[in-house]
Structure formats: structure tokens, C-alpha cells
Amino acid sequence: MALTIVHRRRLRAIWRSAGWPCQDMVEVELLAEGWLERVRHDTGHETLRVTDTGVAVLAETLQRNRAARDAHEELVERVARDMTRAGRIAWRGLGLRAKVGDDWVMAMPDVFSIRNTTVEDYLEPVVHEIKVRRADLLSDLKREAKRSAYLQLCGECWYVIREGIARPEEIPPECGVIVAGDNVLDVARPAPRRAMKLPFQAWMALAKATPVEGAIHDDSQSWLGAPSVE
Template sequence: MNATVSPANHLLTAVHRRRLREVWRSAGWPCQDLVEVELLFLGLLERVLQASGHETLRVTEAGIAVLAETLQRNRARRDAHEQLVERVAREMTRAGRLAWRGLSVRAKVDEGWVMAMPDVFSIRHTTVEAYLEPIVHEIKVQRSDLLSDLRRAAKRAAYLQLSSECWYVLAEGIARADEIPPECGVLVARGDGLEVERAAPRRPMRMPFHLWMALARATPLEGWRDEDAQAHLGAQPSLPGE
């Protein structure tokens, strides 16, 4: 199967792979566009003449191999991403912070609103509002994903509206710190640790009401003990990126 996939694999883009999935999930009605032409040429799709006289498309064995390879690759990418998200979130809770993963919240950017979903959002566990210091951590394990994200200025602006610090957490080797906009800090995952490549600028920030409501509707990560949290009430954070 691998020998069947290899010749076509280097020619495939995300658009081709998406179309293959769409044909696999559908009745196979042709679009008759250039993406379809290329998939037919590569032998990943084939035309089938139905008894009614209509022509449909079917994913070939080579196409199924590409779908399986794509699934495995995406699953490995998600697993690596989720493992790093989990590591960062746990570091925040160990520092006496409350952390949320996959929080969905609106942020005001220019004259409109943007939906933001930071990988990790955390605040200090404190009874003093001025000491909350909300922090966003955005996790990237693939260079292509990072470069795509960096082109989304509105997304980054939304994170800055929601936090007093914004950090990119990068898998080792996917980027240099100077490729990340200067308004964001850079942490690099090396081994079992997170190393500061560049500290995030810290800005004074008061959490808006809609952010409070989003936190009230969400569930923070478990993992810190009450007696540990009490030691951090009103204390300044000490770990990088907290």
C-alpha cells in the first residue's frame, strides 16, 4: 500500500486530501473541476457509469491508502499538540493558577468582535482582581500551522485583548524566536521542560465582564490542591510564562 501512495503523495495538497474525504463520505457526484481532474489523473479517484446513465466518482484503493495515511498523520499531529497543551496547563496549575483549555470567548478587535479560542488561558488564584494577570498560551507543534497562525493578525489581536501576557509555546526546532511578533513571548518545549526564548511583554489589564461570564460557564482544569493554592493567594508568580 505504501508503494501505491508514494508516487502521488508529494503532489497532493490539503485541498486534494479534503476532496478525497468529501467523495468518500458522499454519493460521489462529480464537481468537474481541476482538483477532480488531478485526482483522476493520479489514480486516486475513478469514474463509474451508473445504470441510470449518470457518472459518479469512487475512491480507488490508492485513494483509500492516501486517506488512511492522512488520518494517521493528523492523529499524530493532534496527539503531539494535545500533549503539549496538557503540559502547559499543568504547569499553570502547579504555579497556583486556574487554567482552562479550549476556552471560547469573544474579543473586541478594532470595530468588531472576534471569536478567540486560546489553547490555554489562565489566571492567578487570588482574591484581588488587580492580581489576576490573565495569560494566553498558544501551542504550536508544526511549522506550517505556526506560519498560518502568524498570518492571522486579528486572532493575535484578540489574544492580546484577553490577556496581560500572550505566549507562543513551540515544539523544538519549528521556528526561531525572532519569527514571532514582538508583542508575544516565546517558550520552547525541550525534553520535559519549557524554556523561555523571549519573555512576553506584561501589560496592565482588567478582565472585561464578558470574559468573566465565559470563565463562569467553563470548567477549569483540575489538578491543584486547596492547600497548595492557598500558598499562592496574593503571591507573585515565579515560573516563566505564568
């Protein structure tokens, strides 16, 4: 039997719980494969326990998830650094509220950046969403409200995907596509560019957040009295 994410999640849930059974087909499959076992108590009730084989599955899942997180964070860092080198101010994991229809949606783009400018019309806010696993990408593409929230907050929205996990045409046309190889970020399809201004709630979030180190600094406010550095 192929081990799916559903089986892994159920194993983890039972490991963390008192082992009360759901008595569904997922548990039947886990029991049949020897990843779970039934435990009958003196009181007559029955619980489930993860076997040593099941523990090995949990350990392998943990290592795989850690590797995926590390790869994801590494690519987020690459994109954020590229934005700062391009003269932009970038944030990672920023929480922004956006109005989608009649509802407010919390958006957390992997990388959000603006141009380093004092002219609001020239900000050109950009969102980069990073994906290194195909399953995560396909799950994300089903979340239309999340994508709509991004589009409410930026003039360009990009998906940065690890090479080999998807074809550019699988990404919705309202988003650009960047393919991340080992040493290069290649634009597979440009993002449609729209003029827009940041809403007030986005400004408040930016004011409270810390940008990625390495953003370009200038002396445009030295006239306020800050000492200049020779």
C-alpha cells in the same frame, strides 16, 4: 506528484459525498495518480469514486492527524500543569468573546490562566497558544483577528511551539515564544507584559467553566462557614 493538504481534503470530501465531480485541476491530478476513478452510470451521468489506493491515503491521513492531535493535547496538558504548579488557575479550550474593532470575535486559547489571587489588579491573565505542526502555526499566524482577540483578553500572550517547527523571529513581536523540547519548556523570547483587567464577559465565561485540576486551593473563604480540615 506531491500529495498536498488540498488533495487530501478533496479525497475526504468525495469519500463522504455522492461523488459528484467538480471538474477542476485538483480532480485531474487525483484521477491521474489513481486515487480517484470515474464511474459512468446507465443514465449517462458520471460520478467519482475513491479507489483502494485513495482509501489508503485517507487512512494514512487519519493516522497522521490523530498523532498530531495527541501531540498537541499532550503539550497543552504540560503547559496547563506548569501554570497550576506556578500558583495559577488554568483553563483549557475556554471560549471567550473579545471586541476587535467593531466586531466581536470568539477566541478559544489552548490555555488561559490567571493568578490565584483575590485582588483583581494582580490577576495577570495569560494566554498560551500551542502549536506542534508548522503548517498549523503558519495558518494561525495569518489570523490577525484571532491574535488581536487574545491580546484583548490577557496581559501576556505566548506561542508554545514544538522544537524545530519555527524560529522565534517568525512569531509576531507582540507575543512571547516558548520552545517545547522533550523534557523542558524554554523561553526563547519573553512576552511583552501589559496591565489589563478582565472584561465582564470574560468573568462570566470563567464562572461557567471548570479549571484544570491541581489548581492551588486555600482557606480564604473558610470564614463563610465551610468546615476547616485539620
